[in-house]
Amino acid sequence: MKPFRSLLFVPGHKPSWADKAIRAGAHALILDLEDAVPASAKEEGRAAVAATIDRLADGPAGLVVRVNPLDTDLFGKDIAAVVRRGLTALLLPKVYGRDDIVAFDALVTAAEIDRGLPRGSVGLIPSLETARSLSHVDAIATAPRVVSLMAAAAKDADISREVGFRWSAAGLETLYLRSKVVLAARSAGLDHIVLGLWQDVQDLQGLRAFAEANRDLGFGGQVLIHPSHVDTANEIYTPSDAELERLRRLVAAYEDGARQGQGAVTFDGEHIDLAHVQSALSILAAAGQTEGDH
Numbered sequence: 001m002k003p004f005r006s007l008l009f010v011p012g013h014k015p016s017w018a019d020k021a022i023r024a025g026a027h028a029l030i031l032d033l034e035d036a037v038p039a040s041a042k043e044e045g046r047a048a049v050a051a052t053i054d055r056l057a058d059g060p061a062g063l064v065v066r067v068n069p070l071d072t073d074l075f076g077k078d079i080a081a082v083v084r085r086g087l088t089a090l091l092l093p094k095v096y097g098r099d100d101i102v103a104f105d106a107l108v109t110a111a112e113i114d115r116g117l118p119r120g121s122v123g124l125i126p127s128l129e130t131a132r133s134l135s136h137v138d139a140i141a142t143a144p145r146v147v148s149l150m151a152a153a154a155k156d157a158d159i160s161r162e163v164g165f166r167w168s169a170a171g172l173e174t175l176y177l178r179s180k181v182v183l184a185a186r187s188a189g190l191d192h193i194v195l196g197l198w199q200d201v202q203d204l205q206g207l208r209a210f211a212e213a214n215r216d217l218g219f220g221g222q223v224l225i226h227p228s229h230v231d232t233a234n235e236i237y238t239p240s241d242a243e244l245e246r247l248r249r250l251v252a253a254y255e256d257g258a259r260q261g262q263g264a265v266t267f268d269g270e271h272i273d274l275a276h277v278q279s280a281l282s283i284l285a286a287a288g289q290t291e292g293d294h
Contacts, residue, residue: 001192006025006027006237008029008223008225011032011037023227028061030065034067034093042074053085057085062088063088065089066090089125089147090104090125092127096133102143105145124145131163137180141185141188150193151196153171153178192286194220195221207229211236238287250268254267
């Protein structure tokens, strides 16, 4: 999946909000058919999301849809309606194990065939908001179509109820869970992992601290609930110009040493070798992809 730094929830039955999300600079929109849409508006929301995807298919933002979970009667109609050209991925709520991902994969494949899309066009992003999903995260990460993982760490949400922790802004109670998701994703070869979410709309300093801590832990982006959070997420999860310039100088220093037959060199007072260069090149490549797409 492209390195989306900010993924902003938009209620599926309010299509005008999608335009506001794009104007706010969100790298991706999560068009929500689950919690944000009341039961009486599910059909309306489904049609509105399909129309929004058609309208924004060639726009600047990725388009992700959170469908309803497998324990409802809605997920099949959701998938049939929204799998279409321009859809980046589905965000899968309340999954429990690999079998859930396989079930979604089969439904998406059928929808792709029906729409005349190449198989595998649409990715899957499991939302790890149940205790069982966290226990089975390694198997989930390697399931078909999985392009990213979303770790849930929101205050008083499904995950806190499931696990039984008391949420704090410092996040020590979820550190193990978040770290486990990062490790599983990296082990499965997933380059981009996202986290949700900061709920205090007014507390931008709290958002910044939360984002910085999770960036340092290995997350590449954040799921958001308000347009005012987009700029902060984009800033925190994107390397600064100074950081990128330092990485370019690091690569150049190593390559200069390699031409002289050295396997390791000193750069800014530090010992660096090929492992450091590979890490630098990975960050530079991801940053270049983000700059090119947004």
